[in-house]
Amino acid sequence: MKKITIAIALILSFLGAQAQTKSVPTPAAADAEQESLAKDYLSQIMGVAVSATSNMKLFHFVYDWIGTPYRFGGSSRKGIDCSAFTKQLYSDVFNMSIRRSSRDIFSMVSPVGKDELKEGDLVFFKIHSRSISHVGIYLGNGRFAHASSRGVAISNLDEAYYSRYFYKGGRILESFKNEFSSASVDDKFEEKPTN
Secondary structure: OHHHHHHHHHHHHHHHHHHHHOOOOOHHHHHHHHHHHHHHHHHHHHOOOHHHOOOHHHHHHHHHHOOOOEOOOOEEOOEEOHHHHHHHHHHHHHOOOOOOOHHHHHOOEEEEOHHHOOOOOEEEEOOOOOOOOEEEEEEEOOEEEEEEOOEEEEEEOOOHHHHHHEEEEEEEOHHHHHHHHHHHHHHHOOOOOOO
């Protein structure tokens, strides 16, 4: 019994010495580990390989809004429609002002095919209509975020419903990006009235 007690004491002292000599992770390493864990978590929830993305801001934005109820004409956390969600995302994530309706947003894009979509592109649908009636933001791996009738959600373009009504993908035209950039520069240097 004495031998077992001594062996246990030696093992515990060895483990204690090992624990004391281990290096404490640097804040940068801890931040990198947290970022990696966040990417893994968001990948599982969204069904997208977030580890391959460079735009975590996009995925954090979508995650924060998931479950927000749908409300036609709404533009807040109490209720939001598809175009207001898209407009808010583009403002917060890409620092870009886009138009308010799905049809007007479509007039700002260069159409792209389903197989050419990239993260952050827009996806347009003609649901029970001859004109564009729905918009979402492409996340990758066939998935897109949008304010649907069941609230802000992530759906798959290959689902029968969305595949049936998919119209086109779109990428914001450079002219609109440049227009917004020059407008924000002008705003910064605009003279303020004096009293």
